[in-house]
Amino acid sequence: MADSEHPRLILKNWLSMEECKELEFIHKSCSTVGYRPNVFSTTLSHLVATNCTHLIFPFVSIREKLKEKLEEFFGCEYELVIEFTGLISWTSGGSIGWHSDDNRPYLKQRDFTAVCYLNSYEKDFKGGLFNFQDGKPKTIAPLAGDVVMYTADSRNIHSVNEVTDGERLTLTIWFSRDSSHDEDAKLISALSQNLPQRSDNVSHSCLPLPASGNMYWFSSNQASLEESGFNLCWARLHVLGYNVYYSQEMSNFSDLSELLMEPLQLARGDELFYQEFVNILHALQVVQFFHWKGSEYRTSKVDIEAGKVICLSHSQREKIDYLKSFFIKDVRLAETVLHSVSNDENEHRGFDWANFSAAVTAWGDYIGKLHKEIQVSLPYWRTHQSIFIVQFDGS
Ligand SMILES: O=C(O)CCC(=O)C(=O)O
Numbered sequence: 001m002a003d004s005e006h007p008r009l010i011l012k013n014w015l016s017m018e019e020c021k022e023l024e025f026i027h028k029s030c031s032t033v034g035y036r037p038n039v040f041s042t043t044l045s046h047l048v049a050t051n052c053t054h055l056i057f058p059f060v061s062i063r064e065k066l067k068e069k070l071e072e073f074f075g076c077e078y079e080l081v082i083e084f085t086g087l088i089s090w091t092s093g094g095s096i097g098w099h100s101d102d103n104r105p106y107l108k109q110r111d112f113t114a115v116c117y118l119n120s121y122e123k124d125f126k127g128g129l130f131n132f133q134d135g136k137p138k139t140i141a142p143l144a145g146d147v148v149m150y151t152a153d154s155r156n157i158h159s160v161n162e163v164t165d166g167e168r169l170t171l172t173i174w175f176s177r178d179s180s181h182d183e184d185a186k187l188i189s190a191l192s193q194n195l196p197q198r199s200d201n202v203s204h205s206c207l208p209l210p211a212s213g214n215m216y217w218f219s220s221n222q223a224s225l226e227e228s229g230f231n232l233c234w235a236r237l238h239v240l241g242y243n244v245y246y247s248q249e250m251s252n253f254s255d256l257s258e259l260l261m262e263p264l265q266l267a268r269g270d271e272l273f274y275q276e277f278v279n280i281l282h283a284l285q286v287v288q289f290f291h292w293k294g295s296e297y298r299t300s301k302v303d304i305e306a307g308k309v310i311c312l313s314h315s316q317r318e319k320i321d322y323l324k325s326f327f328i329k330d331v332r333l334a335e336t337v338l339h340s341v342s343n344d345e346n347e348h349r350g351f352d353w354a355n356f357s358a359a360v361t362a363w364g365d366y367i368g369k370l371h372k373e374i375q376v377s378l379p380y381w382r383t384h385q386s387i388f389i390v391q392f393d394g395s
């Protein structure tokens with residue numbers, strides 16, 4: 001595996017299922033339309049820019065562990081910095097031909113690559129096999145938890161077959177010997193400016209803030225931007241069976257895209273849930289949290305309080321449908337692109353607003369905890385200009 005002509009390493013089950021699921025939750029809550037057709041991505045700097053700095057925390061120990069292993073295997077202890085960390089998903093039609101990862105003048109600083117597979121070939125997506133042009137192994141079927149590491153130069157020319165169904169998700173990290181490309185330094189500087197002040201209402205100070213609407217607009221290759229396509233946040237809610245309801249008068253908005261920043265409620269079927277979310281990303285994050293952790297809230301049967309779920313009126317339904325046709329111009333495209341191969345039939349069948357309501361509370365606790373971790377770590381990160389797990393063992 002480690003011949004010097006093709007220096008590479010494959011690690012089986014390197015990430016736990018829980019780590020994979022947590023990163024999947026972050027990606028499905030925060031991703032934007034990516035740098036290539038049919039690709040979505042979530043970068044750490046994007047998390048900082050959208051008031052989700054606390055969601056960096058689940059990456060910290062994984063980055064640390066990967067860098068240590070990579071340095072040990074390639075014999076370059078203490079030489080490397082992380083240049084880029086991103087969650088990247090490829091959907092139907094996405095592929096990449098033979099290339100090395102340093103094959104552009106602006107990518108020359110990349111020395112090593114680590115790709116962590118967060119979901120699995122055949123189970124979560126079809127197609128998407130990884131291939132090395134030369135040496136062994138030749139083909140890798142991505143499996144959740146596995147990692148492939150290789151040099152970013154021409155000794156490891158590789159490709160990814162076209163994804164034909166589902167969403168293929170990875171955590172991809174590039175490493176550099178050039179410390180001027182240190183992602184940590186850039187992130188620490190950005191998050192020192194963006195971190196909300198301590199507040200009694202932590203979950204309130206950690207509410208996501210959407211980026212500009214075009215960052216979430218997906219359109220297929222051929223179509224011109226506005227006529228077809230869909231808003232990614234809206235479509236992710238749609239494929240999980242949720243509708244979006246705004247109580248405001250639509251005539252207040254000259255541009256309907258402004259609604260993405262406005263408070264909304266969620267509906268399913270003909271039921272409207274009372275809770276108001278501050279914007280579309282807030283609603284999406286809570287929904288994705290529920291779908292990540294949902295089974296934990298499904299065990300006890302509790303009834304929702306009277307009046308918290310109401311039946312949609314005819315005019316409310318009309319409003320929902322009208323806005324949906326504005327934000328998801330091509331429903332079939334949205335469903336094809338975001339189709340989940342390991343279908344969530346069970347989740348749909350078992351849906352209950354009382355369980356959802358419990359998850360809303362649990363989401364607040366979850367982000368509150370992450371927020372605290374960042375608050376206590378940041379002074380150390382600033383001092384060392386490095387993002388790492390701070391050990392509080394009294395020593
Ligand atoms: O996701 C993979 O397996 C590799 C992707 C890749 O080659 C790249 O992003 O450069």
Ligand SMILES: [Fe+2]
Pocket residue numbers: 099100101158
């Ligand atoms: Fe690559």
